[in-house]
Amino acid sequence: MEKNKQTNPATKKKVDASGLTKKERRALKVQEKGKQNPENKKDDKKEVPKAQPPKNTEKPVVTTNQLSEKELRKLEWEKKLAEQKAESGDKKEALSKAELRAKRREQQEAQRSAKTNVTTTKQKEQKEEKKPQKKAAEVKKTPVTKKPEKKKHLVRRLEFVNHLYSDATFGNTIVNFKNVHPAFVKLGVQYSSKRILGSNARCRALLTAVKVLIKDIQTPPKQEFCRYFETVLQSCMEHLNRCRCSAVSMNNALTNFKTELRRLSKSEEPDNQKKENLLEVIDTYIDHQMDRAGEAISMKVNEKINNGDVVLTYGCSSLIKKILSDAHSKGKQFQVIVVDGRPFLEGRQMLQRLVQIGINCSYVQMNALCYVMSLVTKVLLGAHALLTNGYVMSRIGTAQVALVAQAYNKPVLVCCETYKFSEQVLTDSFVYNELDDSEKLICVDTLEESSPLALCRNNDNLHILNMLYDVTPPDLITAVVTELAILPCTSAPVVLRLKPQAF
Amino acid sequence: MTLQAEFQAVVLAAGKGSRMPEITSGKPKCLLPVGTKPLVWYPLYKLQQSGFTDVILVVLEQQKSEIQSVLDKTELEIKIEYFPISGKEDLGTADSLRMLHDRLKSDVLVVSCDLVSDVSLKGVLDVFRMHDASVASLFFHSQGGDGLVVPGPKSKHKPERDLVGIDVQTNRLVFLASASDFESELSLPRALLKKHTHIKMYSNLVDSHIYVLKNWVVKYLNSQQSFSTIKGELLPHIVKKQLSKPPKVTEGKSVLSNFDSEDIFNFAKEDEFSIAIRETSSFNDHSGDFRGTYHGDSIRCYAVVAPKDCYGVRVNTLPSYWTVNNKVNEKWDKITNGLSLALKHPKIENKSSQVDDKCVIWEGAKLNEKTSFKNSVIGSNTEVHSFSRVFNSIVMNNVTIKEKVALENCIVSDGATIESGCQIKGCLIGSNHTVPEQSEHSQEVLTDTDRLMEF
Numbered sequence: 001m002e003k004n005k006q007t008n009p010a011t012k013k014k015v016d017a018s019g020l021t022k023k024e025r026r027a028l029k030v031q032e033k034g035k036q037n038p039e040n041k042k043d044d045k046k047e048v049p050k051a052q053p054p055k056n057t058e059k060p061v062v063t064t065n066q067l068s069e070k071e072l073r074k075l076e077w078e079k080k081l082a083e084q085k086a087e088s089g090d091k092k093e094a095l096s097k098a099e100l101r102a103k104r105r106e107q108q109e110a111q112r113s114a115k116t117n118v119t120t121t122k123q124k125e126q127k128e129e130k131k132p133q134k135k136a137a138e139v140k141k142t143p144v145t146k147k148p149e150k151k152k153h154l155v156r157r158l159e160f161v162n163h164l165y166s167d168a169t170f171g172n173t174i175v176n177f178k179n180v181h182p183a184f185v186k187l188g189v190q191y192s193s194k195r196i197l198g199s200n201a202r203c204r205a206l207l208t209a210v211k212v213l214i215k216d217i218q219t220p221p222k223q224e225f226c227r228y229f230e231t232v233l234q235s236c237m238e239h240l241n242r243c244r245c246s247a248v249s250m251n252n253a254l255t256n257f258k259t260e261l262r263r264l265s266k267s268e269e270p271d272n273q274k275k276e277n278l279l280e281v282i283d284t285y286i287d288h289q290m291d292r293a294g295e296a297i298s299m300k301v302n303e304k305i306n307n308g309d310v311v312l313t314y315g316c317s318s319l320i321k322k323i324l325s326d327a328h329s330k331g332k333q334f335q336v337i338v339v340d341g342r343p344f345l346e347g348r349q350m351l352q353r354l355v356q357i358g359i360n361c362s363y364v365q366m367n368a369l370c371y372v373m374s375l376v377t378k379v380l381l382g383a384h385a386l387l388t389n390g391y392v393m394s395r396i397g398t399a400q401v402a403l404v405a406q407a408y409n410k411p412v413l414v415c416c417e418t419y420k421f422s423e424q425v426l427t428d429s430f431v432y433n434e435l436d437d438s439e440k441l442i443c444v445d446t447l448e449e450s451s452p453l454a455l456c457r458n459n460d461n462l463h464i465l466n467m468l469y470d471v472t473p474p475d476l477i478t479a480v481v482t483e484l485a486i487l488p489c490t491s492a493p494v495v496l497r498l499k500p501q502a503f
Numbered sequence: 504m505t506l507q508a509e510f511q512a513v514v515l516a517a518g519k520g521s522r523m524p525e526i527t528s529g530k531p532k533c534l535l536p537v538g539t540k541p542l543v544w545y546p547l548y549k550l551q552q553s554g555f556t557d558v559i560l561v562v563l564e565q566q567k568s569e570i571q572s573v574l575d576k577t578e579l580e581i582k583i584e585y586f587p588i589s590g591k592e593d594l595g596t597a598d599s600l601r602m603l604h605d606r607l608k609s610d611v612l613v614v615s616c617d618l619v620s621d622v623s624l625k626g627v628l629d630v631f632r633m634h635d636a637s638v639a640s641l642f643f644h645s646q647g648g649d650g651l652v653v654p655g656p657k658s659k660h661k662p663e664r665d666l667v668g669i670d671v672q673t674n675r676l677v678f679l680a681s682a683s684d685f686e687s688e689l690s691l692p693r694a695l696l697k698k699h700t701h702i703k704m705y706s707n708l709v710d711s712h713i714y715v716l717k718n719w720v721v722k723y724l725n726s727q728q729s730f731s732t733i734k735g736e737l738l739p740h741i742v743k744k745q746l747s748k749p750p751k752v753t754e755g756k757s758v759l760s761n762f763d764s765e766d767i768f769n770f771a772k773e774d775e776f777s778i779a780i781r782e783t784s785s786f787n788d789h790s791g792d793f794r795g796t797y798h799g800d801s802i803r804c805y806a807v808v809a810p811k812d813c814y815g816v817r818v819n820t821l822p823s824y825w826t827v828n829n830k831v832n833e834k835w836d837k838i839t840n841g842l843s844l845a846l847k848h849p850k851i852e853n854k855s856s857q858v859d860d861k862c863v864i865w866e867g868a869k870l871n872e873k874t875s876f877k878n879s880v881i882g883s884n885t886e887v888h889s890f891s892r893v894f895n896s897i898v899m900n901n902v903t904i905k906e907k908v909a910l911e912n913c914i915v916s917d918g919a920t921i922e923s924g925c926q927i928k929g930c931l932i933g934s935n936h937t938v939p940e941q942s943e944h945s946q947e948v949l950t951d952t953d954r955l956m957e958f
Contacts, residue, residue: 175624176555182609196784
């Protein structure tokens with residue numbers, strides 16, 4: 001109780017009818033007894049500890065001294081009170097009472113601090129205890145409001161990209177997924193962990209897995225091979241889509257394969273023959289659409305690269321890599337500037353492969369783009385897909401490179417095989433995109449100190465979006481190099497119309 | 504639809520328990536009671552939870568019927584195919600895997616029967632799939648010692664330590680050896696340090712003996728007759744081979760010489776499609792040097808270290824068996840993902856009033872009046888007569904404990920009889936042994952001496 005008084009002097013004490021607190025009443029009693037009988041001191045000792053229960057065992061010994069001092073002080077004050085009563089009103093009494101209490105407190109504090117320093121720290125601890133208690137009380141008061149905030153924190157979503165978030169769940173199975181071939185399970189893990197990155201690589205991997213599926217499949221007796229294969233392929237593709245969204249190149253390749261499959265289903269050949277036909281279909285697709293198209297594009301761009309050129313490229317495109325290595329092997333002298341963008345930092349892989357070949361390379365990050373752009377003679381960019389309205393969908397950052405290149409009047413060539421042409425029409429990067437883990441943008445593995453964005457994790461008002469693709473408008477692009485011809489961007493629908501119904 | 508399974512699970516339960524002969528002399532190690540279930544139940548249940556529908560269980564011929572009857576009583580849904588091997592030849596783990604080679608058509612998940620853990624297999628399997636690894640293995644951080652007094656004579660139980668070297672950037676397993684192979688120094692080849700610049704060497708990791716092996720590893724093992732254990736010989740060999748390059752085919756020499764066909768790189772050849780995909784993909788597992796992905800290695804071994812809060816114990820020594828029995832009921836929820844735990848089997852005759860909550864009582868046990876049990880495991884068909892008390896002990900099947908016996912901190916094996924009036928503390932009682940009346944023993948091994956030595 002004494003401690004409380006010291007920490008919260010402002011709180012009112014209970015005052016009874018006579019206008020005195022308990023302590024004062026006791027003190028008065030004691031004084032009276034003390035006046036009467038000095039023998040009653042022992043009783044006082046007993047009385048006081050009983051009357052004030054929350055006391056340490058040390059205190060009864062000391063309180064006698066305090067009491068004796070108290071008694072003396074109180075005697076003095078009572079005398080003064082009695083004098084002042086006669087003179088003035090209640091205010092002064094109150095003041096004197098306050099002074100009484102204040103003086104008592106001061107003396108007790110001094111005595112205690114003289115004893116040990118531990119007691120003062122105890123008071124500090126009590127203050128701290130009071131604070132967390134208060135905080136706990138506050139928390140208890142607002143449990144309802146805090147919980148939905150926490151939920152929001154875990155599943156924070158921006159409204160305007162709500163359609164891009166994926167909720168992939170596989171349930172409890174870790175192995176032996178039903179209806180999914182092991183090659184596709186492995187492919188799913190490789191896609192979602194970004195082990196296979198790049199539209200050409202993903203398409204190639206998908207077609208290889210389909211070949212394995214063709215070789216392994218055993219048609220049950222009463223079903224037709226092609227229809228059964230289609231259902232199996234459908235369940236495998238659903239699994240893959242849960243792991244990661246399909247690329248445009250993958251979708252186009254599969255559409256082509258399915259039309260071939262349907263064409264085969266009408267024929268009367270035995271199953272083994274059909275399987276071989278399908279394998280051949282896939283092999284020719286890879287050969288024609290990827291390998292040979294790559295060769296043709298490489299030859300066309302080779303004519304455009306002159307000695308002394310400084311070629312700028314962004315990120316890592318397998319096609320651009322092939323073009324540059326072919327040009328180098330044909331003896332052309334040129335330099336390459338590789339521009340890189342986070343979080344994938346694919347430019348490092350491009351740099352590694354070009355340097356191994358022996359090309360003279362420079363490496364900059366996106367912030368140095370304007371600085372190097374004045375040195376550049378042409379810009380070569382890869383593409384994920386070419387859309388019907390002429391826009392180019394590519395790794396995020398490509399639009400930026402094209403914009404700066406146009407500002408500096410540098411020619412921008414986008415190299416894209418025709419199998420990546422898509423029937424979609426997009427004018428912005430939000431309607432159709434892919435979102436990756438936002439943690440990757442926050443962590444910076446090239447810096448030893450923690451990233452400056454690390455504070456953003458806890459900020460409720462800041463959402464971090466890690467988008468994978470962006471869309472470049474055709475007026476920023478000089479030409480698109482395909483295996484058919486070097487075309488302006490807006491000719492994409494013409495190509496789609498002229499190419500046989502493989503799409 | 505019958506598609507070829509991605510993995511085939513093999514549980515090795517033919518171990519003789521040579522590190523704890525006192526309790527495994529009369530009983531297969533895989534049937535030692537751990538809590539409410541036999542030891543081999545735990546890896547089988549984990550495989551069942553992960554989605555495996557069948558498993559090959561390698562057992563010793565003479566123990567097969569016993570193991571089969573015990574496992575049929577536990578309600579496991581997974582289909583167990585028993586593969587008996589002869590106990591007369593001293594076959595190692597690799598030898599038994601070699602004998603299975605024609606049954607193994609796909610990649611293999613090898614699990615030992617003595618693993619009690621709550622780890623999920625997803626981590627190690629995903630690493631295996633992602634990198635198309637040859638070998639992937641799982642390691643636990645060592646669990647802290649409990650300070651429990653182990654029954655039996657006080658001997659310094661030296662834990663077997665493994666030296667595990669893991670490349671920090673790529674999680675590849677670059678070094679694996681047992682600490683007992685080296686006296687005071689360990690030397691690493693310089694080429695290894697040039698290739699993997701940042702290696703973390705662990706000496707306190709517990710090898711879970713969960714290995715995911717590619718199919719060609721089994722075929723390679725079949726061609727090499729010299730390997731006898733997986734962990735001791737096969738794995739360190741493959742880990743070392745990561746550093747070597749495939750032999751260059753020089754023109755003029757016949758490629759079909761015997762030596763070439765047995766070379767590991769013939770087995771480990773990657774098909775051209777995987778290489779093409781790797782070339783076109785803009786992914787590199789490491790950075791800092793200008794080398795290609797995986798340094799172009801066709802043999803890749805990976806090590807996955809389970810998170811620190813995972814519980815994993817290999818029950819192959821006496822102290823680990825003792826601690827796992829203490830902890831298994833606490834960790835039951837985590838280990839089994841919510842299976843109901845029935846500590847006392849419904850079919851027991853329990854006339855005792857002092858059986859505390861931690862006791863585990865198996866089927867058919869008979870507990871008479873005025874007996875007291877604390878924190879003990881009582882096996883099936885065991886009878887405990889009046890005025891006896893069993894504290895902190897593991898009593899296995901068909902044991903008879905007569906009146907006025909005080910058992911504390913003991914392990915009593917199958918079929919033993921403890922006559923009345925005994926005071927036994929901290930002892931190991933061998934199977935079918937009779938402890939004479941009124942005997943007092945402390946921290947000893949009580950057994951028929953001819954049981955310990957097996958030739």
